[in-house]
Amino acid sequence: MTDTAFQTTAAPSSLKVSDEVAIEIVNMNKWYGNFHVLRDINLTVNRGERIVIAGPSGSGKSTMIRCINRLEEHQSGKIIVDGTELTSDLKNIDKIRSEVGMCFQHFNLFPHLTILENCTLAPIWVRKVPRKEAIDTAMHFLEKVKIPDQANKYPGQLSGGQQQRVAIARSLCMKPRIMLFDEPTSALDPEMIKEVLDTMIQLAEEGMTMLCVTHEMGFARQVANRVIFMDQGQIVEQNEPEEFFNNPRSERTKLFLSQILGH
């Protein structure tokens, strides 16, 4: 993708990052069978940070953020989310999952439920919020992603961009403290990418802790306070976005950037 995909200007430096640690990953390793997908990952994310994770496909970036809410299991090392360590204890896992929102490349909305039901389901069943209140919250967030008028439609009747915004609203309805984005715009038509990115920028400006796997380098430049570059299952380079793009240090990063920005 080009970095002109989007042009709104916001000053990332104006966004505050607190000293409080939101996610801590220590010496984390993961294997698929004999294949070592994640190698000795160390990462500390403070509350309010907006981190973009870039890298070639197969570099383990999706796997890494999926470990944070245990959609993938790590085999060694530690992941601590909001002070709770991820172990095989189901209670901890469900607790962390309800605090950590996630948006997927293919949205993963529930096609048999309306948009509104998609958004109220988890608050009602997991948070035990009264139905009325859950609907109010859902409408609030649907308005925020600018599709309150679609509330009674089914996901199949919406465009890709609208579905992804619903997916974001659905996560927000759980009032998460951290949001994970796994290539949220990769399955979208170019015209729809902007509407999703706008929603994500808005979220960032409100101080949400975000980890985004994305190829939208314009987004990274504008919103991220840190860019992480991964290759072959390890973190190769991390830096502030300006430095990262203008002055990459490792050869692999230089190659990657020349590939995706040079066309």
Added chain:
Amino acid sequence: MSDTHAETVLFVRETMLPQQEPPSSSTGAIGWARQNLFSGWLNSVITVVAGLFIIGLVLHIVPWFVSPTWMATSLNECRDMVTAAGHTDGACWGVIRERWQQLLFGFYPPELYWRPVVALLMLFVAIAPVLFSDFVSRKLLVVTAAFPFVMPWLLWGGTVWTPVMAALGFVIGYLVFRGFSGRVAGGLALFIAAIVAVLWWVLLSGLVAGAFASVLPLALTEVQSRAFGGFMLSITIGVAAIGCSLPIGILLALGRQSDLPLVKYMCVGFIEFIRGVPLITLLFVASTLLNIFLPPGTNFDIIVRVIIMDTLFASAYMAEVVRGGLAALPKGQYEGADSLGLNYWQAQRLIIMPQALKISIPGIVSTFIGVFKDTTLVSIISMFDPIGLSNAIRANQAWNGVYWELFIFIGAIFFVFCFSMSRYSMYLEKKLQTGHR
């Protein structure tokens, strides 16, 4: 105008074209017939030949059907009536007039026919709120909940306290579950509740029911299982097996996907064993062998035994049908549910099953239809389902040799039930259609 000019490459459309009607030759009845029946000389010839064949068939069959033998009392009388009417061949409908009640109710006492009829009507009321949740009030679900207890009481009779105590077992189980659910793990609470309920049914409910009956003897005349027969028997076995096999099948399908090896291999073993054995074998086991293993003196009703075997058989098939639906769901649906913090049972109930079952509707209904028709196999173990009864009717001197008429009657009734199920499944698929996946 916005026509392209050959001499320039530049083209700009100034007016967008509006939608237009399709040409009239491709719509309407004539358009349909031209497209589908007479689209070429070969198709036209086939259409004409097929039309003639259908007409010929109808002309042969209709006279056989409309034969004036309704009042006959034996096969010979039928033949005389047909000859007197100037035909060479005709149906002998007298057997239906004389024996239709038997084909419907078997040897059930005629003065008690109202009981199976009421049970059938109650069945319709009970399934209405489940099948047509859009039109029928949810309040009728009370009838649905009561039906499994009232139906056996209506059919077999006996004291009213037996079904009441059976229902009470569920209430007790539920209360125990509620009492424990906050204090111990959910699975353990369920297990304790089940144990308590089973203890209640096995040890206490009989005594309590007896005590109540001696104080307040409300009872219907008892009818023995061997008096059951005809469609009443088929529907009783079919409804029970259908009703129980779906939930058991779902649990087996989930069990088969479980991460716990013990659960998984028990489910796989059960499914593969049952599917590997013919239903008739299971029915023979139910009718003869089971008695050998039970303690002497236990009276374990033959119909209940057959229902259990039919249910197990149907569950195994149901499990595989449901597994197909589960396999068709994209992995993203599980991840979507997981990422929101739903636990396993919530995810299954709210996200996975509604979609998996929707995908499996055609297979599920096929299995239902199969189960219902397979109830005729009980004639093998000398129970009088409609097929068994048709043999019994032919054993009578007067009707020895009547085949077609009985089978047509039985077939027609089966067809009504099975066709309704099939149409319902199509209605349901349409109703649950919510756009692209």
